[in-house]
Amino acid sequence: MDHSLNKIPTIKLANLPTPLEEAPRLADKIDLSKLFIKRDDLTGLAGGGNKARKLEYDFAEIIDGGHDVIITAGGIQSNHARMTASAARKLGVDVKLVLGGPDFEIPKGNLLLNVMFGAEVRYLVDDDANDHLTLEMEKWADELSGKGQKPFIIPIGGSTGLGALGYVMAMNELAEQFGKDKVQIIMGVGSCGTFAGAILGTKIFMPKARVIGISVSRKVKDIKKRTAEIIYESAKLIEYKINVDDLSIECYDDYFTEYGMITEEGEKAIYDCANLEGILLDPIYTGKVMAGLMDLTRKSIIDKNIPVIFIHTGGMPIIFSFESELGNKLNCTKIYPKF
Ligand SMILES: Cc1ncc(COP(=O)(O)O)c(C=O)c1O
Known part of the structure; x- marks a missing residue:
């Protein structure tokens, strides 16, 4: 064993392992020999998602440190914020959210779920710049x-060396499900x-894997730059020797326009x-990743x-x-009963 991953404390929050399912009809459509979907949308925490794995590490530190209130930040539809709020309530801790982005009238989607969790929100109207959100979190802390409370700030997206260990561990889980053969792993x-956790995790557990990232914002x-920094931090935590310069970081930024906006190709991918496959993707993240997978396969950058x-x-x-962008595709005949 050349790492100490198993020595880092975690707290159970996610439903693991998540299923690895084959998607044969989508594979045909994209012209791939085999396509699997790793269902991290089923991790739990009020709607699932990748952040549950990171939060298992963060909350171990939070609970151990006796913190009584969590502050985190993100865009108005941040999954990370919603999952942090759910995790906080599951562990009996108070939760404050700094959110930003286009102004809103009524809470919808993740923001509505944050209402359910009783999360207090401070909203930066029309501004979701990371450094502004971070400054606001620090002020609140x-x-x-x-007032005598003991706050803990989880940085935006939970993307620290510690949180990324969730995806190092996820690659261990994936290796147990898929094996160690050649494979192309794609994610947002x-x-x-x-992404950083997956790159480090495959290096350790699935060395023949090629990891491909699809940007939704950067x-x-x-x-x-940022991925290498996190990989280096994570590797240090688990005492794994890595030369970050040796790591190939493969990512594409052609599949988003502006963070948070739906794209035409992403929308098509959601419907496909x-x-x-009966599986739901979303307009901000996974729909764009699927659009990227389709395009990169068409261009033979991904090997079919x-x-x-x-x-x-x-x-x-x-x-x-x-609902206004996606709901207008409703195929419905209204019948006014005259019985
Ligand atoms: C659904 C979904 N996919 C992908 C990502 C990207 O993950 P990361 O922020 O760790 O790069 C996020 C981040 O919020 C997300 O919510």
Whole structure:
């Protein structure tokens, strides 16, 4: 054993292992020999998603440190914020959220779920710049400390070296389900923790895997820099010797326009996945990743003869904030009963 991953404390929050399911009709449509979907949308915490794995590490530290209130931040439809709120309530801790982005009238999707969890929200209207959100979290933490509380800040997206260990462990789980053969693993990249964890995890547990990231918000250069930093932090925590310069970080930034906006190709991919496999993707993250998979296969950048594993990182509640964009496809004949 050349790492100490098993020595890092966790607290159980997610339903693991998540299933690895074959998607034969979607594979045919994309022209892939084999396509599997890793159902991390089924991790639990009020709608599932990748963040549950990261939170298992963060909350071990939070509970151990005796913190009584969590502060985290994200965009208005942040899955991370919703899952953190759910985890906090599951463990009896208070929760405060700093959210940002386009102003809203009524809470929908993840924001509505945050209402259910009684999370207090401070909202940066029309602004979701990471450094502004972080500053606001720090201000709030100072206020709470001044009142005698013991706050803990989980950075945006939970993307720290510690949180990313959730995806190092996920690759161990995947190796047990799939084996160690050649495979192409594709996933969304936002704050880079999931991607970083997957790259480090495959290096350890699935060394023949090629990991491909699809950006939902950042340019390639920024992703490579941030991902390498997190990989390095995670590797240090588990005492795994790695030369970050040796790691190839492969990612694409061609499949989003602006963070949070639906794209035409992403929307088509959502319908294909739902119609062919009965699986729901979302407009901000996973729909774009599926659109990327389709395009990269068309361009032969993804090898159609090598199996692909699509990491379904969740995001389903977001669908319920896009009813005007997605709902207008309703195929419905209204009948006015005259019985
Ligand atoms: C559904 C979904 N997929 C992918 C991601 C990207 O994960 P990360 O922020 O770790 O890069 C997120 C992040 O919020 C997400 O909610």
